[in-house]
Amino acid sequence: MKKGLVKPLLIFFTLIAIGSQAYTQDIHFSQFFETPLLRNPALAGIFNGDVRIQAVYRNQWNSVTVPYQTGSVNGEYKKPVGKGDDFLTLGGQILYDKAGTVALQSTHILPAINYHKSLSAEKNMYLSLGFMGGWVQRSIDRSKITTNSQYDGTGFNPGLASGETFPRNSYSYLDGSVGMSFNTQVGENPDNNIYIGAAYHHFNKATKVSFYGNPNYEMIPKWVGSLGVRMNINEYSFFTLLGDYSKQGTFTETMAGALYSWRLDDIEDPKYILHGGAFLRWKDAIIPVVKLEFKPLSVSVSYDANLSQLKTASNGRGGFELALTYQKHLDRYNTSADAVRCPKF
Template sequence: MRQQRIIIIFLLILGTAARAQDIHFSQFYETPLLRNPALAGLFTGDYRVQTVFRDQWNSFTDAYRTGSLNAELKWPVGNGNDYFTTALQVLYDKAGTAALTTTELLPAFNYHKSLSDNKPMFLSLGFMGGLVEKTLDLSKVTTNSQFNGTAYDPALPNGETILTPNVHYLDGSLGISFNTAFGAENANSMYVGFAYHHLNRPKNSFYKNPTVELDPKIVLSGGVKIGVNDYSYFTLYADYSRQGPSTETIGGVLYSYKLGPDPDNYPYTFTLGTLLRWNDALIPVIKLEMYSFNLGLSYDVNVSRLNTVSNSRGGFELSLSYIGLLDRNREKTPAGFHDPRF
């Protein structure tokens, strides 16, 4: 009953009203740095590489294609239980007819302070910051100024004053998270986090208008992993974000089953689940873990008012991740150390 109450309470946070935001992923748990730089390093191992590709709105417009690549490396600090994580987040997004393209290169750092000598329990503080570039293909832009009264005339000027169709700026984010294990033999784990993105309010105008800047964005994140038995477990994820007047709430439940005769040394894990982006999409998810590799596939079933045009078709996502050890001959957690993990 206690585990059931945890699941019910966790799902209730999905009831917050929301409106869709710009760049996002349905498999948001595969892009931890975009959620919160203080979520870097929450895995069992020394390093992790994750990539996600998203293809959206192919059913009725020029596709929105988004790709994310992040890499994390962590190591213990001194002789205590503290850890340090360095990471890099790369993002590429190309949207719409005018080919609005966004490229982000964001290094990140996260310090995990151990709060217990008896079990994994960490308070983490992370920072991420780097360069962002946005470009626009003016040859694909059409405006009302190119309407000659009877038809569209591409020879007419578009009337826009964009001289250089690119924007460059520095962007920064801060985050804090709490991560711990609980239950019998610390078999369960959970985390909560808070992040503040665009803390420097970067200028973001193709017209070079100094008054146009990005609103800061706050993100509240949480996750709980609860074992059912030696072979299966539930994982619950949820994020709530707010940027200016826009909000987004997404979360859901995944059920995983280990395949193999030994639950402590299993070659495969099969996962099924469903996510919900409130007032936007229902998202079935399938995932296969093969040793150190994880392969995930999801599809957005559009349930917003846009489904009249989209016929409920949203976008698909493909994710791939790898978790490894620097020393293949040792266990995932060095003797005497607790590992920040989820």
């Protein structure tokens, strides 16, 4: 195991070191490992099973302002292709976000497809190419907006005009992402796996993404690099290292951490697994995580302890997240449970 760990660990800590700021423009989750399609559409289907459905709810900044609330639901269905060891994953991502006093809302409906090409006849080793794209809609409640123009000599006067002239309360656009990933078994143990991937989000650079309808505004593309390493410690326990680095314009975010896991019953095919660990969003928050699997379901809880410059106003409190996952092999012919090789993590 020590020999197989050297390269994964070097990559993992390099990923941590290259981050510089913890601020991004896109929606993000602290339990990023429960929203794989948001990270990279080429991570769809890299799990042990035929179907996976995940839901995440996030409530943030409740101690500072009107809380930001974000919900995510993603699903994946994996099936063999042809007579070889290749697989195809069909999936989709639905997002809802409501932010701040003016109720800025965002809805995303994004179908996805990922093709896994087998690179080895001896062990699990796959190169995957994935695409995700669809419809995004954003809206705002203009009645909740207050501006400097509405303040007179005595205070706020709602009868005064806001001075804002944006012509619409909502707009929509098409969005697209593409990614690649490499997933392989490490050593002789098929339970030891690593994946590494890169994704390019908003590649179509949608225009007019503003309430003013300005054609000069366009969606800024985002690069995301992802890494995962899972290794057995002994027959009862294993650990998982996970990390993401993203860059969108001048904004960057680095997030990385680890989970230690205990098989609580059958070591060959456990139904109950307990995971515990923590993640760090660089210069922003430390996030403890607890997850319990009771197959085919799992539930995980995390909380952001704020480390940024806002920690004084927030009293160190950030975001609460709850995630639910359903994951299993289907009772059908040619399921991935019967495959000698299959992309998994």
